[in-house]
Amino acid sequence: MRGSNETGPHAAGSGSWRERYSRQIRFAPLGERGQRQLGEARVLIAGCGALGASLAQHMVRSGVGEVRLADRDYVEPSNLQRQTLFDEEDARLMLPKAVAAAQRLARINSGVKIVPHVADLNRHTLPAIAEGVDLVLDGTDNAPTRLLLSDYCFRNGIPFLYGGVTGASGMTASLLPGSTACLRCLIGDEEGGADAETCDTAGVISPAVEFVASQQAAEALKWLGSDAGLRRTWLSADLWNFRIRESQLPPGRHSCPFCGESSAARIDGPRQIKSDRSDVNQPKNEFDGASGAAENPSIGGEADSEFEPSTLLEAVTLCGRDTVQVKLGTSFHLPELHNVLERRGFAVTKNPYLLRAEFPDPDENGNAEKMVIFPDGRILVHGTSDAERARQLCNLLSL
Ligand SMILES: [Zn+2]
Known part of the structure; x- marks a missing residue:
């Protein structure tokens, strides 16, 4: 037990x-x-x-x-x-x-x-x-x-x-x-x-x-x-x-597909203990040599095949953070990417779970846009809240 x-x-x-x-x-x-x-x-x-x-x-x-x-x-x-x-x-x-x-x-x-x-x-x-x-x-x-x-x-x-x-x-x-x-x-x-x-x-x-x-x-x-x-x-x-x-709290709204009459999912009475079963979600880590977590963390969980063309370069501005999250329809092999970025002049720092790449050309105030890249194909672009600008920066990398 x-x-x-x-x-x-x-x-x-x-x-x-x-x-x-x-x-x-x-x-x-x-x-x-x-x-x-x-x-x-x-x-x-x-x-x-x-x-x-x-x-x-x-x-x-x-x-x-x-x-x-x-x-x-x-x-x-x-x-x-x-x-x-x-x-x-x-x-x-x-x-x-x-x-x-x-x-x-x-x-x-x-x-x-x-x-x-x-x-x-x-x-x-x-x-x-x-x-x-x-x-x-x-x-x-x-x-x-x-x-x-x-x-x-x-x-x-x-x-x-x-x-x-x-x-x-x-x-x-x-x-x-x-x-x-x-x-x-x-x-x-x-x-x-x-x-x-x-x-x-x-x-x-x-x-x-x-x-x-x-x-x-x-x-x-x-x-x-x-x-x-x-x-x-x-x-x-x-x-x-x-x-x-x-x-x-009001009861479910009659016409709502989630909480209304048509919803089949209902909880009647106290919680029932579910029987034990093996995990359907096997942890995986796409970065070689990653360690240190309580268990290997699941990075992303999005297989390439789950992406549809419309989700390529999907960009979401993270409000108030001067950051845009861009999702690419591909996963990254971080060690390879590290080498590529360094050859292109980026200042790269890394840990087993992500890479941070600083653009080589800072603005007049000395601030450079930065990208934090995860193996699941996500990039956090810091230094802009403009989704289009973030997409352009990701494209510049030809990732
Ligand atoms: Zn509802």
């Missing part, structure tokens, strides 16, 4: 299973039965920034059996103010967040299976990454990904614990297929408007992150380890002026 073996990995260097989780076991609503259920559970934490890092820590410390982490980004110094799993060394090494988080989490609890995915969550990658999970926790920072997650969860009968933070404010809701409305019905495209504020434009303070993560994590423990029902409210809080509002 994963996660509840009293002489297994939980015991290594950390006492017995019962001792390790004694304070949770003494908490009556969970008890020993709840603790064992947690050990059997699988969760996906989507996004490994501030919210995701906090959520991951709660899930791993509490002994959830399998914790999957998905994030497309790498650690930068500006993350360290609030993203509690990362340190200056992670930023110096430019480690992917999913990898850095997995390394840290493995030191916190070696009895939990931690599966990092260095990947953009999209309709191609999500099904394999989320296959078989009991719960999806929202640690993302943008509406399109949240809506994708909500759609997937409502199609597949998986609870989706939404959370979002900006400035000193946050909101969270537990969205349950067959019971509540889906996120698409609750926010529509409102959050995705061009003027929507994000952490990158409006800033954020870490207590607001922790407040929202705590609400999400408490709901996760209730769902995974007890028969208690989830909170059926939309909770929003402003910690600076201390205002908290709670409103009842």
